[in-house]
Amino acid sequence: MRDMQVEPQAFDRVLSSMCTDPHPAARDAAERFLATNPGDPGTYPNVAALEDNAVALLSEIAGLEEPAGYITSGGTEANIQAIRIARERAASRTPNVVMPESGHFSFQKAADLLGVELRIVPTDDRHRADLEAVRASVDDDTAAVVGVAGTTEYGRVDPIPELGEIAQSVDAALHVDASWGGFVLPFTDYEWHFDHAAVDTMAIDPHKMGQAAVPAGGLLVRSPDLLDELAVDTPYLESTSQATLTGTRSGAGVASAVAAMEELWPGGYRRQYVRSQNNAEWLADALEKRGYDVADPTLPLVAADVPRSTFDALRAKGWRISRTATGELRVVCMPHVTREMLASFIGDLDRLEVRASVPVVSDD
Amino acid sequence: MRDMQVEPQAFDRVLSSMCTDPHPAARDAAERFLATNPGDPGTYPNVAALEDNAVALLSEIAGLEEPAGYITSGGTEANIQAIRIARERAASRTPNVVMPESGHFSFQKAADLLGVELRIVPTDDRHRADLEAVRASVDDDTAAVVGVAGTTEYGRVDPIPELGEIAQSVDAALHVDASWGGFVLPFTDYEWHFDHAAVDTMAIDPHKMGQAAVPAGGLLVRSPDLLDELAVDTPYLESTSQATLTGTRSGAGVASAVAAMEELWPGGYRRQYVRSQNNAEWLADALEKRGYDVADPTLPLVAADVPRSTFDALRAKGWRISRTATGELRVVCMPHVTREMLASFIGDLDRLEVRASVPVVSDD
Numbered sequence: 171m172r173d174m175q176v177e178p179q180a181f182d183r184v185l186s187s188m189c190t191d192p193h194p195a196a197r198d199a200a201e202r203f204l205a206t207n208p209g210d211p212g213t214y215p216n217v218a219a220l221e222d223n224a225v226a227l228l229s230e231i232a233g234l235e236e237p238a239g240y241i242t243s244g245g246t247e248a249n250i251q252a253i254r255i256a257r258e259r260a261a262s263r264t265p266n267v268v269m270p271e272s273g274h275f276s277f278q279k280a281a282d283l284l285g286v287e288l289r290i291v292p293t294d295d296r297h298r299a300d301l302e303a304v305r306a307s308v309d310d311d312t313a314a315v316v317g318v319a320g321t322t323e324y325g326r327v328d329p330i331p332e333l334g335e336i337a338q339s340v341d342a343a344l345h346v347d348a349s350w351g352g353f354v355l356p357f358t359d360y361e362w363h364f365d366h367a368a369v370d371t372m373a374i375d376p377h378k379m380g381q382a383a384v385p386a387g388g389l390l391v392r393s394p395d396l397l398d399e400l401a402v403d404t405p406y407l408e409s410t411s412q413a414t415l416t417g418t419r420s421g422a423g424v425a426s427a428v429a430a431m432e433e434l435w436p437g438g439y440r441r442q443y444v445r446s447q448n449n450a451e452w453l454a455d456a457l458e459k460r461g462y463d464v465a466d467p468t469l470p471l472v473a474a475d476v477p478r479s480t481f482d483a484l485r486a487k488g489w490r491i492s493r494t495a496t497g498e499l500r501v502v503c504m505p506h507v508t509r510e511m512l513a514s515f516i517g518d519l520d521r522l523e524v525r526a527s528v529p530v531v532s533d534d
Numbered sequence: 535m536r537d538m539q540v541e542p543q544a545f546d547r548v549l550s551s552m553c554t555d556p557h558p559a560a561r562d563a564a565e566r567f568l569a570t571n572p573g574d575p576g577t578y579p580n581v582a583a584l585e586d587n588a589v590a591l592l593s594e595i596a597g598l599e600e601p602a603g604y605i606t607s608g609g610t611e612a613n614i615q616a617i618r619i620a621r622e623r624a625a626s627r628t629p630n631v632v633m634p635e636s637g638h639f640s641f642q643k644a645a646d647l648l649g650v651e652l653r654i655v656p657t658d659d660r661h662r663a664d665l666e667a668v669r670a671s672v673d674d675d676t677a678a679v680v681g682v683a684g685t686t687e688y689g690r691v692d693p694i695p696e697l698g699e700i701a702q703s704v705d706a707a708l709h710v711d712a713s714w715g716g717f718v719l720p721f722t723d724y725e726w727h728f729d730h731a732a733v734d735t736m737a738i739d740p741h742k743m744g745q746a747a748v749p750a751g752g753l754l755v756r757s758p759d760l761l762d763e764l765a766v767d768t769p770y771l772e773s774t775s776q777a778t779l780t781g782t783r784s785g786a787g788v789a790s791a792v793a794a795m796e797e798l799w800p801g802g803y804r805r806q807y808v809r810s811q812n813n814a815e816w817l818a819d820a821l822e823k824r825g826y827d828v829a830d831p832t833l834p835l836v837a838a839d840v841p842r843s844t845f846d847a848l849r850a851k852g853w854r855i856s857r858t859a860t861g862e863l864r865v866v867c868m869p870h871v872t873r874e875m876l877a878s879f880i881g882d883l884d885r886l887e888v889r890a891s892v893p894v895v896s897d898d
Binding site: 174176177178179181184186187188189190191192197200201202203204205206207210212213214215216217219220243244245246247250254274275276278279282283284285322323375377383384385387402403404405406407412415416417418419420421422423425490492493494495500 | 555563
């Protein structure tokens with residue numbers, strides 16, 4: 171039992187995660203449903219019924235009139251399954267998927283697994299999908315166009331309605347990855363969801379900004395028959411087919427997603443968005459005042475051009491921070507990230523800079 | 535909050551599940567690590583270190599000298615990833631996988647996803663892979679041969695060493711699905727693991743007979759470089775690549791797997807195997823005495839030819855039971871299944887039969 175003396179990660183210095191400390195109601199639900207499996211609804215009917223509620227609530231958040239989808243293990247599974255649906259429905263035998271470079275690396279996994287070509291196109295100077303580049307890349311073999319609503323690196327929202335038009339022009343599906351953004355976007359003016367544009371499928375994760383416990387991702391589809399593309403027969407289960415990527419699934423994730431959404435939608439999520447967005451803007455200001463280049467935090471995510479040596483020194487002080495592909499410091503203002511944490515982080519940064527500006531005493 | 539009044543499934547009538555009530559130490563560990571993500575080791579180093587321990591313990595159980603693998607979301611992910619490794623390593627551009635009909639439906643998912651041909655061969659009169667049929671089905675395009683060590687329907691163990699020889703004869707991989715059987719087989723005389731045969735990859739799930747909390751499956755590979763076939767680059771994580779199918783993962787599953795294995799391997803698992811096996815033999819005897827055809831429970835799983843009407847009446851009494859593909863009643867003697875539960879189940883069966891033998895009073 172020695173190993174189990176190890177402490178789980180405390181969240182007091184975590185600035186890099188897109189997950190967060192679950193809401194107390196979500197944690198309680200996860201613990202109660204720890205030993206249930208929504209993948210076997212004949213045996214575990216209660217949690218299977220809860221999943222219907224989870225999908226209904228997610229659909230309401232994402233402007234989907236007829237609820238359809240399921241609770242996935244996370245955004246990666248939702249993205250894989252969406253590309254799988256698109257591949258199955260495409261007429262082409264050599265299908266491709268067109269995605270901005272801001273898309274998540276899970277689409278690379280999807281392409282590898284599914285044997286589809288991934289065409290990665292540039293973003294514009296605001297880190298959003300470059301529409302001209304998307305238009306130039308789609309063709310008759312395009313199975314899906316991917317738009318991101320809340321990018322991992324800069325929190326940007328692609329022009330989703332325009333991407334939908336491009337997808338429709340070549341009979342391709344539009345998949346929106348709102349894994350992280352889905353629980354903050356309802357309180358902004360962005361057009362991102364099923365009721366705003368010709369969206370076919372969406373990834374939207376309760377276990378990120380939704381404050382549910384891992385694993386609780388979400389796949390939504392515009393029409394229930396899209397799920398049929400994923401179904402395999404299930405002998406020895408009392409259900410007859412299964413559309414999920416995994417088999418046994420965590421009832422904890424499903425129950426905690428329902429608990430979080432019932433508790434927080436919409437008022438609690440709105441208040442959280444305001445808090446997180448204010449924190450992001452405060453941090454961006456603080457970094458700018460210190461002379462760093464900062465990408466404007468249009469959603470609660472800050473990227474700033476901090477030197478690698480400073481970054482490493484902050485990590486050595488225990489800050490869990492990460493970097494964009496081009497090396498910028500990246501801070502995600504999740505619900506567990508408070509103003510006090512950010513002030514303490516900036517305090518550490520200031521102390522580092524003071525030390526760096528003191529001339530080094532040499533032995534020479 | 536109305537929905538969260540719903541009760542999770544109690545296990546007192548669950549005879550159909552391959553999952554079980556987690557061991558108290560496993561439940562405790564799961565609750566402590568609920569908000570951690572081993573998919574992001576730069577942010578959550580403690581749970582990432584625990585995963586190394588989980589793989590080391592699993593490797594010991596499965597006779598693998600150099601520990602290599604990871605904690606999956608379950609057996610389905612492990613099976614998909616094993617077939618993916620085999621596909622990547624196969625020279626053929628039209629790879630096939632040869633599997634006995636007793637293989638799990640997750641291989642159908644794997645074949646659909648990965649675009650490989652699934653060649654399903656018959657089992658013999660003991661429900662084990664028919665070696666002649668396997669030999670006749672492999673060819674130069676065969677990427678993998680699948681053997682099952684503890685089948686879902688009858689708890690049978692395929693002749694793994696012989697399947698390894700057949701796989702080697704065509705340069706194919708041997709994948710062993712011990713998702714359910716892996717935590718009981720160490721206490722039997724079967725040859726099933728890395729040290730018994732030319733096994734390349736294995737699925738072995740702590741969250742089944744291992745008494746960990748869902749989601750805690752396991753993928754083991756004979757050599758760490760096999761995992762490279764699965765890796766994709768991971769910008770904006772402090773790690774540089776990721777070999778898992780999912781991205782964000784449940785620290786609860788990883789921590790509870792370690793806790794269960796540290797608590798139970800090997801003595802506790804041995805005692806549980808003896809209890810479960812005795813229960814299965816008791817149930818098989820009880821059913822045979824009542825005139826049903828029963829498949830010999832070579833592992834703790836009983837299949838019996840009970841009429842559909844009786845099956846339905848037992849389900850109506852709240853028993854969670856399932857059926858084999860040919861319609862037999864199937865009872866999995868998991869750790870939560872006690873002698874008292876089985877006696878109560880047989881009591882209900884007897885009462886149904888008494889009623890069925892009383893002439894129905896008709897209004898005519």
